[in-house]
Amino acid sequence: MELSKRVLSMQHSPIRRFNVFAFEAEKKGKRVYHLNIGQPDVETPPCFMEAIRNFDKKVIAYSESGGETVLQDAIINYFKGYDMDFERKNILITNGGSEALNMIFVSLLNPGDEVLIAEPFYTNYHTFVTQSAGKVVPLTTKAEEGYDFAKSDLIEAAITPKTKAICCISPGNPTGRVLSLEDMKLIGDIAKKHDLWIIADEVYREFAYDNRDATSFGMFPEYADRVVIVDSVSKRFSACGARVGCVVSKNQELMDAIMKLAQGRLCCPTLDQIGAAALYNLDKSYYDEVKAEYEGRRDVVYEELMKIPGVVCQKPGGAFYMTAKLPVESVEDFLIFLLKEFDDKGETVMFAPAEGFYGTPGLGKDEMRIAYVLNKEDMRRGVELIRLGLERYNAR
Amino acid sequence: MELSKRVLSMQHSPIRRFNVFAFEAEKKGKRVYHLNIGQPDVETPPCFMEAIRNFDKKVIAYSESGGETVLQDAIINYFKGYDMDFERKNILITNGGSEALNMIFVSLLNPGDEVLIAEPFYTNYHTFVTQSAGKVVPLTTKAEEGYDFAKSDLIEAAITPKTKAICCISPGNPTGRVLSLEDMKLIGDIAKKHDLWIIADEVYREFAYDNRDATSFGMFPEYADRVVIVDSVSKRFSACGARVGCVVSKNQELMDAIMKLAQGRLCCPTLDQIGAAALYNLDKSYYDEVKAEYEGRRDVVYEELMKIPGVVCQKPGGAFYMTAKLPVESVEDFLIFLLKEFDDKGETVMFAPAEGFYGTPGLGKDEMRIAYVLNKEDMRRGVELIRLGLERYNAR
Numbered sequence: 001m002e003l004s005k006r007v008l009s010m011q012h013s014p015i016r017r018f019n020v021f022a023f024e025a026e027k028k029g030k031r032v033y034h035l036n037i038g039q040p041d042v043e044t045p046p047c048f049m050e051a052i053r054n055f056d057k058k059v060i061a062y063s064e065s066g067g068e069t070v071l072q073d074a075i076i077n078y079f080k081g082y083d084m085d086f087e088r089k090n091i092l093i094t095n096g097g098s099e100a101l102n103m104i105f106v107s108l109l110n111p112g113d114e115v116l117i118a119e120p121f122y123t124n125y126h127t128f129v130t131q132s133a134g135k136v137v138p139l140t141t142k143a144e145e146g147y148d149f150a151k152s153d154l155i156e157a158a159i160t161p162k163t164k165a166i167c168c169i170s171p172g173n174p175t176g177r178v179l180s181l182e183d184m185k186l187i188g189d190i191a192k193k194h195d196l197w198i199i200a201d202e203v204y205r206e207f208a209y210d211n212r213d214a215t216s217f218g219m220f221p222e223y224a225d226r227v228v229i230v231d232s233v234s235k236r237f238s239a240c241g242a243r244v245g246c247v248v249s250k251n252q253e254l255m256d257a258i259m260k261l262a263q264g265r266l267c268c269p270t271l272d273q274i275g276a277a278a279l280y281n282l283d284k285s286y287y288d289e290v291k292a293e294y295e296g297r298r299d300v301v302y303e304e305l306m307k308i309p310g311v312v313c314q315k316p317g318g319a320f321y322m323t324a325k326l327p328v329e330s331v332e333d334f335l336i337f338l339l340k341e342f343d344d345k346g347e348t349v350m351f352a353p354a355e356g357f358y359g360t361p362g363l364g365k366d367e368m369r370i371a372y373v374l375n376k377e378d379m380r381r382g383v384e385l386i387r388l389g390l391e392r393y394n395a396r
Numbered sequence: 397m398e399l400s401k402r403v404l405s406m407q408h409s410p411i412r413r414f415n416v417f418a419f420e421a422e423k424k425g426k427r428v429y430h431l432n433i434g435q436p437d438v439e440t441p442p443c444f445m446e447a448i449r450n451f452d453k454k455v456i457a458y459s460e461s462g463g464e465t466v467l468q469d470a471i472i473n474y475f476k477g478y479d480m481d482f483e484r485k486n487i488l489i490t491n492g493g494s495e496a497l498n499m500i501f502v503s504l505l506n507p508g509d510e511v512l513i514a515e516p517f518y519t520n521y522h523t524f525v526t527q528s529a530g531k532v533v534p535l536t537t538k539a540e541e542g543y544d545f546a547k548s549d550l551i552e553a554a555i556t557p558k559t560k561a562i563c564c565i566s567p568g569n570p571t572g573r574v575l576s577l578e579d580m581k582l583i584g585d586i587a588k589k590h591d592l593w594i595i596a597d598e599v600y601r602e603f604a605y606d607n608r609d610a611t612s613f614g615m616f617p618e619y620a621d622r623v624v625i626v627d628s629v630s631k632r633f634s635a636c637g638a639r640v641g642c643v644v645s646k647n648q649e650l651m652d653a654i655m656k657l658a659q660g661r662l663c664c665p666t667l668d669q670i671g672a673a674a675l676y677n678l679d680k681s682y683y684d685e686v687k688a689e690y691e692g693r694r695d696v697v698y699e700e701l702m703k704i705p706g707v708v709c710q711k712p713g714g715a716f717y718m719t720a721k722l723p724v725e726s727v728e729d730f731l732i733f734l735l736k737e738f739d740d741k742g743e744t745v746m747f748a749p750a751e752g753f754y755g756t757p758g759l760g761k762d763e764m765r766i767a768y769v770l771n772k773e774d775m776r777r778g779v780e781l782i783r784l785g786l787e788r789y790n791a792r
Contacts, residue, residue, distance in 0.1 A: 001591050001622060003653050004528070007503045012652075013461075013659040037458075044456045052667065053449050060440045060637040062433075065409075095491050095639075098661040106527055107403045111507070127660030131502055132400070133529065195397050226397060241456040241666030243491075256408075257399050263409040264523030265494040270637030271448065272665050 010130055014123055014356025018332075021339035022350050032339070033349040033374065033382035038173065040320065040373040042238040042290060045282060048275040055274060063267040066259060067093025067246070071273045074280035075231070075246060081284060084218045090250055092258055093268050097203050097232035097245035102128045104199055104228055104247060107257045108164055109134035115199070116158055116166040118149035120323055120357030120364055122173045122201075137163070138359035143325045143367065146314035147175035150183035155190050165197035166190070170215070171204040174357050174369040175323045176298075176316025178208050181215055188223040198223060203232040203245070204319040206287040209295040212317055214287075224250040235320070236287070237279040244268065244276035294320050297372040297379050304383035308390060322370045323354055326386075328393065331355070331368050338389045349385035406526055410519055410752025414728075417735040418746050428735070429745040429770065429778035434569065436716065436769040438634040438686060447674040448667045459663040462655060463489025463642070467669045470676035471627070471642060477680060480614045486646055488654055489664050493599045493628035493641035498524045500595055500624055500643060503653045505530035509560040511595070514545035516719055516753030516760055518569045518597075533559070534755035539721045539763065542710035543571035546579035551586050561593035562586070566611070567600040570753050570765040571719045572694075572712025574604050577611055584619040594619060599628040599641070600715040602683040605691040608713055610683075620646040631716070632683070633675040640664065640672040690716050693768040693775050700779035704786060718766045719750055722782075724789065727751070727764045734785045745781035 015036060022032050066072070072088045079086050094100040101124070109115070111133040117125055119138035129136050137158050141147040149155070155166065168187060170179035179187070191198045200217035208214055217227045232245035247258055301322055302315050310327030328334045331353045338348050354367035372379050411432060418428050462468070468484045475482050490496040497520070505511070507529040513521055515534035525532050533554050537543040545551070551562065564583060566575035575583070587594045596613035604610055613623045628641035645651055697718055698711050706723030724730045727749045734744050750763035764782075768775050 001593060003503055003650065004506050004509075006506070007653040007656060010653075010656045010660075012656055016461075016659065039458050041455065043454045048456065049451065055445070058439045059437065060444065060635045062435050062636045065412075095495075095665075096662060099491075102661065107399055110400050110402070111529075113400075124660045124662075127656065131657070131660070133507075197397060239456045240458045241663065243663065243665040254399065257403040257406075260403060260406045260408055260523065261527070263412065264406075264520045264527070265498065266492060266520075267637065267639065269491075269639040269665050269668050271667060 006130060006133060010127055015352045018335055018339065018350065021336060025339045025348060029346065030343050031347045033347065033378060033385060035370045035372070035374070035382050036350045036352045038235070038320070038371050038373065039240055040235070040238045041375065042293065044239045045237060045279060045286065047278040047282065048237070048239055048242065051278040052271045052275045055271060060270055063270045063273060065262040065267050067091065067268060068270065068273040068277065071277040071280070074277040078280045079218065082214060082216060082219070084216065086248060089252065089255060090248055092247045092255060092262055093273060094245045094247060095268055096234060096243040097201065097230045098124065100230045100245045100247045101125070101201070102131065103258045103261045104230070105129055105132040105134060106261060107254060108197055112162060113164040114160060114162040116155065116163060118147070119359050120147070120174050120354050120367070121359070122169060123356050125167065126359065136359050140360055140363065143312045143323065146316070147172070147177045147323065149177070150179060150186050152186060152190060155187065159194050163194065163196060165199050167199040167201065168217070169201035171207050171318025173204070173319055174321045174352070174354065176319045176321050178212055178317035179215060181219065184215060184217055184220065188217065188220055191226055192223065196226065198227045199230070200227055201230045203230060203235050206236055206291055207294055207320060208318040209291070209298060210317060218248065226251065228254060233276045233279050239276070239279060242272045242276055244272050294372065297376055298322070300376045300380050301370060301372050301383055304380055304387070308387045320372050322372065323367055324370070325367050326390065328366060328390070330365055334389070334393055337393050342389045342392055344385055344388050347381070347385060349382045349389065351386070402526060402529065406523055411748045414731060414735070414746065417732060421735045421744060425742065426739050427743045429743065429774060429781060431766045431768070431770070431778050432746045432748045434631070434716070434767050434769065435636055436631070436634045437771065438689065440635045441633055441675060441678060441682065443674040443678065444633070444635055444638065444671040448671045451667055451670055456666055459666045459669060461658040461663050463487065463664060464666065464669040464673065467673040467676070470673040474676045475614065478610060478612060478615070480612065482644060485648065485651060486644055488643045488651060488658055489669060490641045490643060491664055492630060492639040493597065493626045494520065496626045496641045496643045497521070497597070498527065499654050499657045500626070501525055501528040501530060502657060503650060504560055504593055508558060510556060510558045511560060512551065512554055512562040513755070514543070515755050516543070516570050516750050516763070517755065518565060519752050521563065522755065532755050536756055536759065539708045539719065542712070543568070543573045543719065546575060546582050548582065548586060551583065555590050559590065559592060561595050563595040563597065565597035567603050567714025569600070569715055570717045570748070570750065572715045572717050574608055574713035575611060577615065580611060580613055580616065584613065584616055587622055588619065592622070594623045595626070596623055597626045599626060599631050602632055602687055603690055603716060604714040605687070605694060606713060614644065622647065624650060629672045629675050635672070635675060638668045638672055640668050690768065693772055694718070696772045696776050697766060697768050697779055700776055700783070704783045716768050718768065719763055720766070721763050722786065724762060724786070726761055730785070730789055733789050738785045738788055740781060740784050743777070743781060745778045745785065747782070
């Protein structure tokens with residue numbers, strides 16, 4: 001009656017591991033600024049709930065395995081806005097971007113197959129790849145270089161006969177790194193040369209700042225047969241709890257394979273899909289508004305971070321995360337100090353230690369990830385608390 | 397750029413394979429009685445939509461990975477109604493019973509591990525077990541014996557050193573077979589003797605007719621450490637499109653393992669969970685009402701089936717399916733005849749050929765599954781059409 005080796009080799013979420021300390025702090029009356037999770041405070045556009053409230057069928061019936069056509073069509077229309085042409089057969093609706101990633105890895109990986117992912121990376125990639133008995137091969141990037149990974153030597157040195165795919169998230173979690181079209185071309189050409197799949201996690205697509213355009217691997221016809229895009233309403237529309245995402249690809253063999261998995265789990269929730277269709281149909285001006293808000297927050301966080309002596313961080317171009325090196329040996333130890341011992345006027349702060357985002361053991365011990373999911377004033381105070389905490393911590 | 401061997405070895409849904417013929421028939425103006433899918437016409441209790449319409453938070457935020465506590469508590473309360481005591485840590489909310497099964501198999505199976513399942517079985521078991529690189533070992537049952545599988549010799553003969561679990565669905569899809577408490581004890585004792593997990597798919601729990609009580613493997617304290625129950629709102633509350641299910645187990649090691657997978661996909665949709673909580677809180681009288689409706693349908697279907705010479709079928713005790721042997725060589729060929737060539741007053745009928753429900757090649761070619769998901773009158777007419785079609789088919 002043993003469990004599978006696969007599940008035993010997995011970790012619990014390293015992001016949630018410190019929640020117990022935060023919970024204790026809050027129980028004692030401390031206010032904790034939560035910069036540790038990717039749950040934005042931005043309001044979900046009301047059209048989501050409106051569309052759901054107007055649902056008037058008597059039976060909440062199964063949806064199609066590939067998704068509600070009204071949602072597929074809204075997504076097609078959304079991509080048209082970026083001059084990308086997809087058809088319904090190219091779009092399969094999933095339970096969030098998470099299920100999309102899971103299905104992609106199951107469809108691509110044989111046991112031992114390798115996937116290149118720039119580290120630090122979103123920890124759940126490890127969960128999904130392990131579930132498929134594959135292996136994450138990390139491409140190590142550096143705070144000093146703004147976590148850049150679009151470099152031929154870095155990528156090609158990691159390719160082996162077992163390499164099946166390169167997985168790129170842009171704008172990136174946890175670093176905020178954004179790939180330019182030139183970066184994508186460099187990566188695409190390497191993928192073509194070595195016959196690799198390109199898994200493009202683009203759920204933060206619009207959150208690209210400093211006048212950057214929204215980009216996508218779907219903009220390159222020359223890679224269309226090897227590109228599979230992951231999309232989601234979670235971040236773009238601040239609808240994380242809707243759990244609506246999709247797989248997008250013009251490789252029909254892959255889409256047919258993923259359809260088998262989709263049929264196995266029958267379908268995605270009907271109501272959330274109807275709400276999500278309304279979100280994808282929102283006017284593009286919505287993105288400008290949300291982008292301006294996040295860009296403002298990033299500027300505040302960066303400004304405050306730069307006030308801390310010894311911090312290493314390049315201003316990131318997108319998403320709503322920032323990874324930075326702190327002048328401490330162990331960020332985890334510092335975080336526990338912040339939650340257990342420190343307060344300033346009854347307040348303290350929580351971030352995610354970056355060690356859990358690295359695949360290479362030993363890396364990231366002195367790095368943290370901040371999610372700028374609170375309003376500007378709270379973000380400023382949160383980073384100030386990190387600065388004050390560091391002064392106290394290093395003076396001990 | 398190949399796909400994984402795993403996904404290539406999977407099939408598309410054998411139930412949906414004939415949809416194209418039905419679609420063509422309907423395009424030509426034929427009315428098709430769809431007895432082929434498990435989508436009931438029964439109204440979803442309005443409390444589901446009411447609870448969702450009343451949701452008034454501004455942000456559709458992530459739920460807890462293990463599920464909304466309001467739903468966990470409603471499920472705990474539901475099980476209390478059957479004298480089963482669970483705590484929140486024993487209940488993890490999933491995207492339908494489908495995800496529950498998927499997570500259980502990933503958590504239990506190493507490559508090559510075997511799971512005993514009585515055949516004919518719900519085809520998606522095969523998808524989930526294959527996804528985990530495990531193997532379904534079918535326990536072959538017979539129409540003549542009412543598809544009984546609670547037999548020591550049948551089960552023990554199939555056990556090998558690779559056997560990890562026995563998976564029991566009761567009341568059963570596709571046969572309608574219901575396990576009595578004695579049957580469960582027999583299976584439980586074998587599992588204990590051979591140290592196997594018991595995966596109990598009990599999503600049709602209340603649909604047990606002829607004065608049978610609702611039963612559960614959760615009613616046996618002596619097997620509590622090896623039992624994992626799959627539950628769902630889909631069938632019980634006719635809410636298939638809500639995609640809310642759960643894993644229920646007192647084996648904490650297993651629940652901790654499944655929590656890793658749950659954290660990987662973050663959470664289930666928030667709104668559907670809130671609606672599902674209202675469903676689980678319904679008064680027990682609701683089950684009596686729905687049960688009476690399905691029991692009446694079963695009686696009608698059975699009565700009409702018995703009018704067909706050569707049909708082999710024992711009256712099933714539960715769920716809303718019936719598998720029967722027809723006096724033809726190939727039920728698939730007969731189904732295509734019904735959809736392409738036959739009609740009576742412009743009407744024809746569709747069922748699911750049972751071959752796809754068998755794991756042993758060659759079995760089930762002369763069997764069909766009927767889902768009694770339409771009202772009595774339509775069910776009567778549907779089975780009549782099978783009879784009339786058979787007369788015409790066998791007279792050719």
